[in-house]
Amino acid sequence: MREGAQPVADRLRATGPGNDGPDGGPAGLRAIVLGAAAGGGFPQWNCRCTVCALAWDGDPRVNPRTQSSLAISADGVEWVLLNASPDLGAQIRATPSLQPRRGDDGSRDSPIRAVVLTNGDVDHVAGLLTLREKAPLTVFATAETHAAVGANPLFGVLDPALAAWREIHLGEPFAPLPGLAIEAFAVPGKVPLYLEGASVDIGTETGATIGLSVRCSGARLDHVPGCAAVTPALVARLNGTDALLFDGTVFRDDEMRLEGVGTKTGRRMGHLPVGGADGSLAALAGLAAGRKVYVHVNNTNPMLIDGSPERRAVDAAGWTVAEDGTEIALPVRGAAEETPWPSLPEPSRQTRLPTPPTLRTPTSSPSTTIAR
Ligand SMILES: [Zn+2]
Numbered sequence: 001m002r003e004g005a006q007p008v009a010d011r012l013r014a015t016g017p018g019n020d021g022p023d024g025g026p027a028g029l030r031a032i033v034l035g036a037a038a039g040g041g042f043p044q045w046n047c048r049c050t051v052c053a054l055a056w057d058g059d060p061r062v063n064p065r066t067q068s069s070l071a072i073s074a075d076g077v078e079w080v081l082l083n084a085s086p087d088l089g090a091q092i093r094a095t096p097s098l099q100p101r102r103g104d105d106g107s108r109d110s111p112i113r114a115v116v117l118t119n120g121d122v123d124h125v126a127g128l129l130t131l132r133e134k135a136p137l138t139v140f141a142t143a144e145t146h147a148a149v150g151a152n153p154l155f156g157v158l159d160p161a162l163a164a165w166r167e168i169h170l171g172e173p174f175a176p177l178p179g180l181a182i183e184a185f186a187v188p189g190k191v192p193l194y195l196e197g198a199s200v201d202i203g204t205e206t207g208a209t210i211g212l213s214v215r216c217s218g219a220r221l222d223h224v225p226g227c228a229a230v231t232p233a234l235v236a237r238l239n240g241t242d243a244l245l246f247d248g249t250v251f252r253d254d255e256m257r258l259e260g261v262g263t264k265t266g267r268r269m270g271h272l273p274v275g276g277a278d279g280s281l282a283a284l285a286g287l288a289a290g291r292k293v294y295v296h297v298n299n300t301n302p303m304l305i306d307g308s309p310e311r312r313a314v315d316a317a318g319w320t321v322a323e324d325g326t327e328i329a330l331p332v333r334g335a336a337e338e339t340p341w342p343s344l345p346e347p348s349r350q351t352r353l354p355t356p357p358t359l360r361t362p363t364s365s366p367s368t369t370i371a372r
């Protein structure tokens, strides 16, 4: 290959000395929270609930947040998006690592190489439309999510000659980029709102709602932006992770009703609450994890307010509430290095995972069918 024809990404990658990242940053898995809010963002365009009102009024106790998306990279040069939010344009403008470069021939070149979808919700897929301008892209999705999103002719604007859809299967790791291995697993959830029929199953475990386990250089990050219930199997799977990014949509199940801004409970929307005896704080209290971070936070959630009782409860339990731009770096870990927190054996379809003795196992929440 002649010198000038070398893609920008390869040139950047080739400049890295020793164990340092090719772009001069640390080597190993890097994750950037592009958007920490749930659907609608924070504040939401039509909402003046107690928490949104603080944001509209510029109260320093709250920071606005865009809709849920995470960018991950093994080398700091090429990036994969875990969900593409409607705010993707603004997120790219706020994130230098994702901004376009220029090829030697003057061509366009984006560091964004792929998108992995965790479900077909509008706040997770609408950003695909932002990625339509003639750049190569691979979109990874389960058959269920592909059927939901691909069936909409609007997404035909992603030029099929450049944008490839790849079907992913639960429990079968795939590599969206060299150095990154991602495994999808089912979490209790529901179909996207626009596919709900006369009745809807909440808490079913299918490919319609998935979590993603990302492995890179011996480290692991788990991304679960939507989850209707924490089951013992989910706790066993997440235990030992280096970083958990978990569904923090509502603090109280009936928070939207209490605020008078909606009638649906968090669970009805496919999101278990953070607080309460059966919320995620309690259900994941015994989880061994390097970092525990709430993402996908709804604009009604009082843990968005610095110093609120809900934020203090979350802080005291060792969690953080993600902001837009929150970065997580997981350094390269040699095979001989032990994790500072106990790690379970690799899950396998043949072996049942043992439950570690330190772990609190919440009761299983069977799926429920309810009328709309
Ligand atoms: Zn969402």
Ligand SMILES: [Zn+2]
Pocket: 043, 044, 047, 048, 049, 050, 051, 052, 053, 299, 300
């Ligand atoms: Zn609001």
